[in-house]
Amino acid sequence: MDKEKEILAAALKLFVEFGFHGTPTSKIAKEAGVANGTLFHYFKTKEDLIVGLYIRIKENLNGYLLSKVDDQSTLETRMKTIYEESLQWALIHRDEFYFIQQFHFSPHLAKVSAEDIEKQTRLHVGLLGEGVKSKIFKSLPVGLIGTILGSQLYGVYQYLVSNDLSASKQKQVIDETFVLLWEMITNIKQ
Amino acid sequence: MDKEKEILAAALKLFVEFGFHGTPTSKIAKEAGVANGTLFHYFKTKEDLIVGLYIRIKENLNGYLLSKVDDQSTLETRMKTIYEESLQWALIHRDEFYFIQQFHFSPHLAKVSAEDIEKQTRLHVGLLGEGVKSKIFKSLPVGLIGTILGSQLYGVYQYLVSNDLSASKQKQVIDETFVLLWEMITNIKQ
DNA sequence: CCAAAGACTGACTGATCACTCTATAAAAAT
């Protein structure tokens, strides 16, 4: 692993454990096994490091999701894939997922550029637009559907990590909660 | 307003705007109109101030909810009241609500005692237990119902603050999302 | 009315920390 990645990995680990303030750059450098100055060779400021870490993590998540979604399948299948795979990714990359949330409630969020945000939400925004346009969703504001979806995902994640379930039980919870969610936001007739 | 309250109000305002790290105690004291040392007369450490602020805010929210819930009404009515009033409170006390979430993703969360947590969740835990026991809820784990409920509340709040709606529109969204939520977690036959 | 306790002040301090600077070594470009 090259030094830049070592630094990012060390920063992630320490930020999650001690918070942004509680983690001096000197400790990050030490944990990464590089000199103090080397950290500032790769990241001009501590804030650059924090924001850079956030963007890379989001890129990883989005890349993973894109690799799992089959463009040919139905909207429901694609949405279920995103829901399921987001949770699976989050369960495997717990520090990364915690960091995302930690970052969202920090003043550093304001430092993310509009285009970076657009890049990160393109996939989700596209699917939601499709659902509304095709009248599969109930006639609710898109933004509302989006936030409900996102927040339920976070909620189910919290449940999964705070209860130590077997892989199959986890899968079952994920499946069941998707059904609940889908019934809630779509016009189904049964 | 006494000095302690001035300090707490100043701390809340500055923490929300600049984060915990970005807010020196000296600025809090200045904003509160007290001397530096006075802050440490009321709160032994900066962390004490942060945790103290969190606990007071939660007490306010819980007190407000308790005053609104009528013990004689049905479970559905009581849950709807809590859902609605939580959102109304959050909309009026935006800094306070943001602070709660900011605090949840900070290392200071670990400093809250088990009994304080119990106090803060008693009301909600009681209602959930009642719903499960009376078979009104679907046969899902209580914890799962609880997190889904909580996360939807946060999600709808996010939607309400990021879209500037009229009071009546807000009420409508709150009512509609409660119906969706209630349908999702209960065994209804219609 | 007095003494003790508590509230309050703000200058001060020791520690910490983000970041710089100088130097050297390695790699790439010419």
Next chain:
DNA sequence: ATTTTTATAGAGTGATCAGTCAGTCTTTGG
């Protein structure tokens, strides 16, 4: 082969900040 660029190091620095301290003012209880 030589210059230029990039990578790495780590000691050093100026600023900042949480928390202290020694003392003054205010309240309260006897």
